[in-house]
Amino acid sequence: MSIISVRHLNYRYPLKKELTLVDLSFAINKGEFIGIVGQNLAGKSTLCQALIGLVPHFHKGAYGGIVEINGINVQESDVNTISEKAGIVFQNPFTQISGSKLTVYEEIAFGLENLGIPQKEMKMRIDQALKLLDIYECRNQNPFELSGGQMQRMAIASIITMRPEVIILDEPTSQLDPKGTEEVFRAINALSKEGMTVIMVEHKIESIAKYADRIMLMANGGIIDFDSPQKVFSRADILDYGVPPPVYTQICRQLGIRNKNTGLYPITLEEAYEWMVSTE
Amino acid sequence: MVIKALSLYQDRTSLVHTIDPITKLVFILFSLSFPLILQNIYWSVGILIFCILLLLLGKVFKQTLPILGLSFILLLSILVIQGLYSPKNETLFFSVGFIRFYEEGLLVAVRIILRVTTLLCSVCILVLTTKPSDLIQSLMKKGLPAKIGYVLNSVMQIIPEMRSTMATISDAQRSRGIETEGKLITRIKAFFPLLGPVIMNALVSTRERSMALEVRGFNSTAKKSYLVEPTFSRIGFPLQIVMMVVLAGAIGWRIFQ
Amino acid sequence: MTSITVKSLSFYYKKEDPILTDISLTFDQRTTAIIGQNGAGKTTLVKLLKGLLKPASGEIWINDQDTRVVSVAKLAGYIGLVFQNPNDQIFKSKVIDEVMFGPLNVGQPKEEAITNSMNALLMVGMEDKKDDHPYDLSLSERKLISIASIIAMNTDIVIFDEPTIAQDYAGKETIKRVIHDLQKKGKWVITIIHDMDFVAETFARTIVLANGKILLDGTTREIFLQKDVLVQAGLNLPHVTQLGYLLEKNKTVLTIDEFIKDSKL
Numbered sequence: 001m002s003i004i005s006v007r008h009l010n011y012r013y014p015l016k017k018e019l020t021l022v023d024l025s026f027a028i029n030k031g032e033f034i035g036i037v038g039q040n041l042a043g044k045s046t047l048c049q050a051l052i053g054l055v056p057h058f059h060k061g062a063y064g065g066i067v068e069i070n071g072i073n074v075q076e077s078d079v080n081t082i083s084e085k086a087g088i089v090f091q092n093p094f095t096q097i098s099g100s101k102l103t104v105y106e107e108i109a110f111g112l113e114n115l116g117i118p119q120k121e122m123k124m125r126i127d128q129a130l131k132l133l134d135i136y137e138c139r140n141q142n143p144f145e146l147s148g149g150q151m152q153r154m155a156i157a158s159i160i161t162m163r164p165e166v167i168i169l170d171e172p173t174s175q176l177d178p179k180g181t182e183e184v185f186r187a188i189n190a191l192s193k194e195g196m197t198v199i200m201v202e203h204k205i206e207s208i209a210k211y212a213d214r215i216m217l218m219a220n221g222g223i224i225d226f227d228s229p230q231k232v233f234s235r236a237d238i239l240d241y242g243v244p245p246p247v248y249t250q251i252c253r254q255l256g257i258r259n260k261n262t263g264l265y266p267i268t269l270e271e272a273y274e275w276m277v278s279t280e
Numbered sequence: 281m282v283i284k285a286l287s288l289y290q291d292r293t294s295l296v297h298t299i300d301p302i303t304k305l306v307f308i309l310f311s312l313s314f315p316l317i318l319q320n321i322y323w324s325v326g327i328l329i330f331c332i333l334l335l336l337l338g339k340v341f342k343q344t345l346p347i348l349g350l351s352f353i354l355l356l357s358i359l360v361i362q363g364l365y366s367p368k369n370e371t372l373f374f375s376v377g378f379i380r381f382y383e384e385g386l387l388v389a390v391r392i393i394l395r396v397t398t399l400l401c402s403v404c405i406l407v408l409t410t411k412p413s414d415l416i417q418s419l420m421k422k423g424l425p426a427k428i429g430y431v432l433n434s435v436m437q438i439i440p441e442m443r444s445t446m447a448t449i450s451d452a453q454r455s456r457g458i459e460t461e462g463k464l465i466t467r468i469k470a471f472f473p474l475l476g477p478v479i480m481n482a483l484v485s486t487r488e489r490s491m492a493l494e495v496r497g498f499n500s501t502a503k504k505s506y507l508v509e510p511t512f513s514r515i516g517f518p519l520q521i522v523m524m525v526v527l528a529g530a531i532g533w534r535i536f537q
Numbered sequence: 538m539t540s541i542t543v544k545s546l547s548f549y550y551k552k553e554d555p556i557l558t559d560i561s562l563t564f565d566q567r568t569t570a571i572i573g574q575n576g577a578g579k580t581t582l583v584k585l586l587k588g589l590l591k592p593a594s595g596e597i598w599i600n601d602q603d604t605r606v607v608s609v610a611k612l613a614g615y616i617g618l619v620f621q622n623p624n625d626q627i628f629k630s631k632v633i634d635e636v637m638f639g640p641l642n643v644g645q646p647k648e649e650a651i652t653n654s655m656n657a658l659l660m661v662g663m664e665d666k667k668d669d670h671p672y673d674l675s676l677s678e679r680k681l682i683s684i685a686s687i688i689a690m691n692t693d694i695v696i697f698d699e700p701t702i703a704q705d706y707a708g709k710e711t712i713k714r715v716i717h718d719l720q721k722k723g724k725w726v727i728t729i730i731h732d733m734d735f736v737a738e739t740f741a742r743t744i745v746l747a748n749g750k751i752l753l754d755g756t757t758r759e760i761f762l763q764k765d766v767l768v769q770a771g772l773n774l775p776h777v778t779q780l781g782y783l784l785e786k787n788k789t790v791l792t793i794d795e796f797i798k799d800s801k802l
Binding site: 049052105110112113114 | 413426430433434437438440441485488489490491492493494495496497498499500501502503504505506507508509
């Protein structure tokens with residue numbers, strides 16, 4: 001069953017001449033892990049914001065088409081109602097901190113307080129999220145004192161405690177070091193395993209190739225391809241859209257190592273290794 | 281990078297700490313208006329001593345001293361000006377050479393000093409023994425709009441964050457050969473290269489933060505709940521009543537005197 | 538003559554909480570990457586090199602100038618630093634004016650500043666945006682503008698702090714080319730960076746910082762041979778190197794081309 005359905009979505013920012021999103025139509029199933037790739041300005045972030053209703057409710061401009069999330073028409077609803085269905089985590093961990101709370105625990109509670117969730121329920125959800133994302137030991141620290149990876153996981157915790165069915169992540173690791181990136185990917189993978197629908201924009205191709213069920217390749221506001229990672233990254237023309245395939249795929253393509261039946265190349269380290277060893 | 285919250289709160293265990301913020305606010309009002317109503321300098325001294333006792337009880341008297349010290353210079357100048365030049369001056373109190381201090385002026389000055397010091401002390405009782413967030417939460421429950429509450433709460437943290445952004449910007453511009461220290465003219469020249477990025481950064485982060493707040497139910501119409509309900513001594517409310525009654529009594533006494 | 542000498546440098550804000558401890562180091566014309574986890578002291582080190590911070594003990598000499606006494610503005614003529622976030626510096630309403638700001642500050646005559654700025658914009662591929670308003674550009678384009686604004690200052694040493702953040706493939710390729718171009722021009726390039734693939738493809742020398750100390754220092758190939766030490770420091774290996782190790786235990790492969798060449802032997 002599809003949890004997100006987008007039909008002929010067009011969008012243009014105020015004061016801009018060209019469309020940022022051009023006639024997008026697709027559907028996402030419940031529990032899927034979707035990776036969105038594409039070069040800068042391809043429209044990835046704008047699409048994320050359209051799925052959550054920030055476009056057109058926060059950013060005005062010209063809007064056309066239908067975005068439905070769990071049966072709710074985003075344009076006819078409001079951000080509050082949608083935020084109970086879907087949450088979003090942004091690139092910069094700093095600007096997501098409300099700045100009004102002194103501890104991580106209280107910061108995560110911020111959204112829940114706004115929704116009027118009873119105290120007992122709040123604590124239960126926060127404890128659960130802290131443990132799932134492996135930041136339980138930082139719960140009494142000041143949010144501004146966390147490392148980037150911890151801060152970003154706190155931002156994720158703040159969203160998932162609101163119990164959305166979909167979580168959207170817009171380049172959540174771009175400002176993190178390798179360790180922080182690893183921590184965030186592990187956390188998101190844990191969420192995905194719990195059955196949450198995950199939509200993630202990411203430049204770290206090797207990581208997204210490893211975790212995603214499907215990859216959406218975007219360019220110039222449109223969708224070029226939306227298929228299994230292996231199919232998308234095996235495209236001969238993918239670099240034309242400003243996206244390099246994973247290093248493993250590039251190597252195997254040059255060495256001609258591929259699946260005889262499907263003609264597709266390996267996309268992860270393990271796959272590449274296995275296929276290389278078996279062809280020797 | 282350590283970002284310190286702007287707060288004077290002193291974390292202690294004392295009876296004063298257990299009193300709720302609203303009662304402390306009422307006390308500020310009380311300590312100001314009571315001597316005003318009675319117009320009696322002994323009562324003013326009495327209230328001030330009472331405030332100091334409360335500060336001692338709250339184990340925060342030491343933190344009050346620098347604040348009092350700062351205002352001391354200002355108060356001293358009031359004493360001198362009033363003592364020398366008050367239009368009411370008639371009775372010579374004492375003189376040093378040709379400088380003459382008059383009783384009337386000095387008395388006016390003493391009253392002002394007592395009032396200001398009392399105000400400072402009673403505000404210190406509130407500020408030093410109450411968590412800012414508890415104060416704001418109490419006010420929100422009394423009807424302060426949630427958005428104003430948020431702004432008040434976040435100012436404490438956002439200002440230090442802005443300060444660290446400003447330090448980075450200053451570093452970035454100094455790296456491009458700009459002097460930010462020294463003569464006034466140098467500082468003026470450095471003004472725009474510093475101000476521009478500060479404003480742009482503030483705009484960018486405000487926009488990002490408001491999106492992040494938006495998706496966390498900031499504009500939700502649901503009745504807000506609170507993670508922590510601070511527990512305060514039950515004595516607060518009766519104390520408020522007592523203060524109100526005493527004030528009413530004082531007013532009555534003044535009218536029928 | 539370009540030179541950077543760091544002698545038993547220590548730095549702290551609070552003595553009990555040292556950020557850098559007893560670092561001795563010299564740099565040369567090799568492109569150099571400084572890697573390490575957040576909080577390892579990388580940014581503090583480059584701020585010390587720039588004179589933005591002063592050593593708690595020890596000393597740093599840049600082109601025979603003692604950073605402890607020379608002003609930051611004077612040092613700016615020798616050593617340029619591109620900050621992580623371009624928004625921390627941009628304030629002019631035209632790209633070309635923004636780029637020319639640094640060169641004019643360090644005393645370049647106007648004509649020279651224009652030439653240097655145009656060349657710098659050309660180098661980062663932004664020459665056709667010279668009359669645009671910087672805030673009409675995307676963040677990644679603004680980053681390229683901030684890079685150009687430092688290059689135009691024509692310093693002997695150029696330091697980058699996380700140049701590839703928020704850059705896509707094309708942006709990274711541009712930055713890689715800029716680093717090589719600068720090196721060819723005889724500039725010394727030092728870069729703080731988290732992207733290990735980029736390190737392997739771009740830099741000749743790599744320094745690993747951990748807990749305020751130098752953990753490793755050598756050619757990039759030597760560094761990525763120290764697999765276990767790196768993992769312990771919270772770092773990972775370039776993707777291609779990982780595959781190389783899986784296939785042949787003790788060989789460090791740094792680029793895809795190397796890998797292909799090896800495989801065809």
